[in-house]
Amino acid sequence: MTLIGAALALSALLLAAAVALTAWRMLRGPGIADRAVAMDLLGLLAVGATTLAAVAGGHLALLDIALGLGLVGFVGAVGVAAFITRASRPPEARDD
Amino acid sequence: MTEILAALLLVLGAAISLIAAIGVARLPDAFLRMHAATKAGVVGAGLMLVGAGLAFGGGDAWLRVGLIVLFLLVTVPISSHALGRAAYIGGAPLWPGSKDALAGVLPRQSIDEDDGLPVPAKQAAAIPAPVIGSMPGAQDSPARPAGPGEAHGAAP
Numbered sequence: 001m002t003l004i005g006a007a008l009a010l011s012a013l014l015l016a017a018a019v020a021l022t023a024w025r026m027l028r029g030p031g032i033a034d035r036a037v038a039m040d041l042l043g044l045l046a047v048g049a050t051t052l053a054a055v056a057g058g059h060l061a062l063l064d065i066a067l068g069l070g071l072v073g074f075v076g077a078v079g080v081a082a083f084i085t086r087a088s089r090p091p092e093a094r095d096d
Numbered sequence: 097m098t099e100i101l102a103a104l105l106l107v108l109g110a111a112i113s114l115i116a117a118i119g120v121a122r123l124p125d126a127f128l129r130m131h132a133a134t135k136a137g138v139v140g141a142g143l144m145l146v147g148a149g150l151a152f153g154g155g156d157a158w159l160r161v162g163l164i165v166l167f168l169l170v171t172v173p174i175s176s177h178a179l180g181r182a183a184y185i186g187g188a189p190l191w192p193g194s195k196d197a198l199a200g201v202l203p204r205q206s207i208d209e210d211d212g213l214p215v216p217a218k219q220a221a222a223i224p225a226p227v228i229g230s231m232p233g234a235q236d237s238p239a240r241p242a243g244p245g246e247a248h249g250a251a252p
Contacts, residue, residue, distance in 0.1 A: 004151055007103030011110035011144070018110075018117035025121045025129070033126040033183030037133050040175060041120050044137035047164070048113055048144045052106070055151045063148070063160040070164060074171040081178035088186040088205040 008056050015052065019045050036080045043073025098150055105147030113140030125191040126183045134176040138168050 022045065026038035047066045054062035119132025142165050149161035184198055187205035198204075 003099050003103045004106075007106045007147075011106045014107070014110035014114045018114040021114075021117040021121040031126060031183075031186070031188050033179065033186060033188040034129060036179050036182075037126060037130045037176075038120055040130075040172075040179060041116060041133035041137050044133070044141045044168075044172070045113055045117070047168070048109060048141045051141070051144045051148045052110075055106070055148045060152065060156055060160065063145075063157065063164065066145075067160065067164050067167065070167055070171070074175050077175035078178050081175070081182035084182035084186045088182075089203070 004055065008052055011052055012049075015045060015049050019049075032080075032084060036077065036084070039080070040073065040077045043069060043076070046073070098153070102147045102150035105143050105150065109140045109143030109145075109147060111140075112136055112143060116140055125194070126188040127180055127194075128191060130176055130180050130183070134172050138172050141168060 019042065022038050022041050026035050026042070029035055046069045050062055050066040050069060054060065054066070113136070116132050116136030119136060120129045123129045123132055145161045145165055149158050181202070184202055184204060190196055
């Protein structure tokens with residue numbers, strides 16, 4: 001096994017543990033904010049995992065997919081934040 | 097030499113991502129978890145991307161790596177700021193050891209500690225909903241079509 005191959009295997013193992021811990025927090029909660037933060041980190045971990053896959057397979061195109069995943073994570077986090085903010089206002093303060 | 101550096105950066109990035117995940121799993125409240133997720137998460141993903149750039153070599157790979165790292169550095173602070181603000185307004189409980197520096201600056205929903213439901217929503221649910229069709233003047237005002245916002249204000 002080449003050096004890069006060994007590094008990829010070790011990195012994939014560490015990332016799998018990270019995804020497991022983040023998914024546990026996402027399922028556990030306890031609030032919607034905790035789940036949203038876990039979702040944000042899952043997006044970042046997905047970018048890292050896609051990067052590992054790009055190196056492992058030698059496909060540069062997977063880096064483009066990593067860029068797309070980062071974009072989706074950003075839009076999703078901002079959307080959830082807007083939802084939480086809007087849903088938390090008292091009814092008499094809503095102007096929408 | 098380049099190969100050694102690339103392997104080192106890949107493993108280091110994955111390890112820092114794992115540290116971020118441990119922080120998200122173990123820290124006591126939503127704000128501290130966000131602190132771990134964003135900073136360590138961006139460093140972890142960025143180091144792995146730089147390692148990938150070294151492993152690929154060539155301008156094509158470095159262009160993509162630079163774009164993604166720049167994009168992450170710009171957007172992750174924005175999204176984490178929005179999430180933290182939303183968590184504060186939504187009434188996510190603070191760790192008892194931290195100081196509420198935003199008290200009086202931002203509105204904050206209060207959460208019942210027993211069942212986790214917001215207190216104003218429970219009060220609103222306790223009031224019986226008025227029947228909108230029976231209100232005088234609710235139906236005979238065709239000159240001013242009632243928007244969805246007015247339906248809220250006209251039903252106390």
